[in-house]
Amino acid sequence: MVEQHNNTFTGPDYVVFVLLLCISAGIGIFHAVCGGRQKTTKEYLVADRSMSAIPVGMSLVATFMSAVTVLGSPAEIYYYGTMFWWFGLAYTIVSLLTAYVYMPVFYKLQVTSVYEYLERRFNRKVRLLGMGTFQIQMIFYMGIAIYAPALALNEVTGFPLWGAVWACGLVCTFYCTIGGLKAVIWTDVLQLSVMWIGFLLLIIKGSIEVGGISEVFRIADERGRIDFVHFEFDPRVRHTFWTINVGGGLLWLAAFGVNQAQVQRYLSCKSLRHAQGACYFNIFGLNMVLLGVVLSGLVMFARYSDCDPYTAGWVGATDQLIPYFLMDIFGDYPGLPGLFVAAIFSAALSSVSSGLNSMATTISEDIVKPYFNPQESTYTWISKGLVLGYGLLSICMAYIVSATGSEVLIIALRLFGMIGGPLLGLFSLAIFVPWCNSKGAALGLITGLAISFWVGIGGIFNPPPGVRLPVSINNCTFSNPDPTILPYASSSPPMTSPWTPEPPMERTGLQVWWYGMSYLLYSAVSVTATLLVGVITSFITGAQKPNELEPGLMSPVCDIFLCCLPEKFRRVLWCGVRHDEESTKGNTESVEGGYENKTFEEERYNENHDTKL
Template sequence: MVAEGNTFVVWDYLVFSIMLVISAVIGIYFACTGGGQNTSEEFLTGSRKMSAVPVAISLSASFMSAVTVLGSPVDVYRFGAVFCYFSIAYTLVILATGLVYLPVFYELGVTSTNEYLELRFNKLFRYIGTTLFMFQTILYTGIVIYAPALALNQVTGLHLWGAVVTTGIVCTFYCTLGGIKAVVWTDVFQIGIMFTGFLAVLIRGCIVCGGIESVWNTSYYGGRLNFNNFDLSPLRRHTFWTLAIGGTFTWTSLYAINQAQVQRYISCKSLRQAQLALALNLIGLLFILVCVLLCGLILYAKYVTCDPWTSGMISAADQLMPYLVMDIFQAYPGVPGLYVACAYSGTLSTVSSSINALAAVSLEDLVKPFFPNLTSRQLSYCSKGLSLFFGLLCIAMAVLASFMGDLLQAALSIFGIVGGPLLGLYTLGMLFPCANNVGSFIGIICGYVISIWVGVGGQVYRPTADITRPLPLSNLTCNVTMPTLPASTAERPALASSLYSISYLYVSMLGFLTVLVFGVIASFLTGGNARGSINPKLIRPICDYFCCCSDRLRKMMWCGVPHEDNPAESKEKAANGVWPVKTGGLEGMDNASFATDLDVTSGESMKQQITRF
């Protein structure tokens, strides 16, 4: 535990309280302006009039959750600076999102990303997407509420669950009052707090450790600068390949199709502004990554001969950063409060985004279809009521997060298991016009079977120590003997040493590829798609992204969907809701008969769905 006397003083509480008060005031301000959020469109998307800069900052703030503030530097401390290769993943994610997924969502004008699934396939897929998103988001939000509570409990002695409830209540308060505008502008304020907290640790940490050169040298001789880790084994937790490739699929599922992120893009006043917000956000992500890396190396340089965790000074690895803060800022009242405000700001930004997204999905996918006659004011009240409900639910889910152990890996594992196959379904719909309802349903089922099988298997049969063992830590100056964990004697199945031991970052890619492969194959085996029935706004065939593709190949990949070949004809057909079926095995099949494939939840044909646009 922290040495006696290393607790909050009045100045720390003051700094911390100011951050909370300003966050709440922003919510009150937007509740009292702009008509008081009287429509659901204003509440959920800001009437689609926001500019790129605040949206970009908001995207970075929601990414920089307490999991990042507390967990990522510890990952560098334990496993080394190979973590930096996430930068490649971030760059690829932004490119893929901005060029492939964002244009489709923005041009369709949807509020819920799951609306796309209904338009491309049918209502059943929309409900699948809604259910999975809600499960993933509520569980993840529980983690990011619980994470800063660890910091508060460690450095102040404040009751753990009192901190959890406080976090959730503040988020729910300004999110329910101010909607998406409060979320975005509160993020702008909070990211300033987060960067200030990080910079305070970096500056003071370098001074305490003898300068940045000393930190770098200590890290080098301690094996933390392991940039040359190009091990091809998919079983290794973090290598160049797992971080760059596996990380790309994991984070794409968050940036490209996750409602909490997409809702910020579609709130921009134009597609160009939305893409600019993504590009600016990349700068923020890379800056965050640099801060995380340097904090992790400072953590190692400070405790190179006396690890606080294995020596018993703290009870969990996620308490290392707050322990460092209380250690190096003993003589600086108020600064520990700033750091805890930094961690707390990460939680507020992420949780508020999640609550707003959950409210949007519930309203668009569950309320409006069953209560189509609600007025704008009634929908606005409903949006606020949903925000309040999900805020309270996320607080309750934080209890479950307390049993998840490693916060960073737990958070990314959730995105991998749930997000990978769902990303595969959206990609199947956008890039493969041949994908039909039956094939896509088979693909998503197979994807989740594989993801859950591997993900749960990896939790039940933990990878062996030779795969996940962290870099060496020392207790030379602590007069404490490093504990030796007994070897496991439990019987392990053959798959435990191979499939179940795969890096958690590859789980998302595995689910994604399973959906694509089985979805395309099953679509061909079941007769392909009713080619002429697809609205060209719903697809972006992969050939369009390669300039070397011939016209013949492009036409083949578009599967007969009218697009740039005859814009006038396409526009007329779109206006009339008619898409001619061209040559092929399905010639003569009408749109309505094909639209009944697997549409067990609605009598509405695909043609009627498309006509609504």
């Protein structure tokens, strides 16, 4: 029989948690007083372009492995099974596409803001439109990244809700403001290491509790959690090979290929070779996190296979399962629960710090520098002030999220994916379609956003029928069962939970095939809409002439994927773009396999101030 535990945080747990925050703040102080002391924007925003592959690769992994992911993904395995494991293939494909197709374009142009590229490719209006879309996306995400883990931990461990929010927000804001991107990257290294240690200890201790890892897989297999063979083409199935690797792949390509938070890390590398090496490490790191997620979800299910805490009413939401589980198995070991809470908040800190730095960079590079042309020292202080302001804004957003209730929280989480797809479509138009003009790009982005919001929000208010795998509370011990609160707390509770699919309600074709599609396909739909509308509009309004484009603005995809073809055939596939000519403006020279050149923003800045950045 399984009994409800009442373990809460103790003094040693708080000590361990505070220690992590102090070390993170210390890293910021170190980079504020050593080296160049963050006096120039080059050092502050792109780490002086001096970083090597491994720390940047670890930072890439940590950036979007948020606390929401750490809390929610094991519960995904718990209730839906191991089809989630196919994300490992999606991560690999996405990282390789990023390394050889998307990232080299930005790196060779040496942009600081990825939206500077959009102005060089189209015009300033498209640049500001893309940047504004990114700002909306990240502002929502910041509040969620802080509030969601704090709420889950407060409900289960008794950890003070707003104490956690303020601690996370202020510490993150502090080290980002004074330490710049170097501090963000090295704290990411620390925080990812803590996350890996947390997963490892949870898996080892949890599997011992149920009789070993072989017993974990036996129970999971008997209850239908081990499943890798969904290859159907039905878009309504939540997780299939195709929805994960096509839809999920595009979702993560938007995050790793064109998102400012990630591109800024590539640009901090000392050479293109190091930036590509960071992408390779990203494959390893993401798959290690995925392994931890899958195994911890299976171990947790083996522990509660006959007593689901959510169905039993012991937790109020599925993202509270992991903190409940860790307090269950480690509650008698002072300090260890604090380590796991530190691991969860490490994920939150890495996501928030990346967001603060990237949002401040886009405002600095896309608005402050082009319109106000401040002196170098002033510009650096403005960038630091923006980081500070965004840090306080993220804490305010946490309060707003808390007031909206859980349903709007779910909507806000989906907004991140719904906005990422159209942005990926916009950059793909710019990089791969030489005929696309500024009107096509702008209308394509707007159309993609409209369609993405339509299907995403419609899917929330018209959810598909329940598809969770059955769970049980047959082995639960209820000390004070209350049938009015817990209808299943009886002497003979049912074998399965209320999520067993009910008889289907009457649904229209739109509800079945549009709102009922897998959430992973939202990005695929919006990317497709953005590309189609962008291309059609461009030809209607007067297509861009490919031979007039600066060659470095386009990716020579045929040279990458069809390198075995004779050169004369590859030239035809260039579609008129002059890839054999000098690909960047200004003086360009090789630097350890990379490139160093001045962007047109820097050239204009230098003309006004007669200085070099």
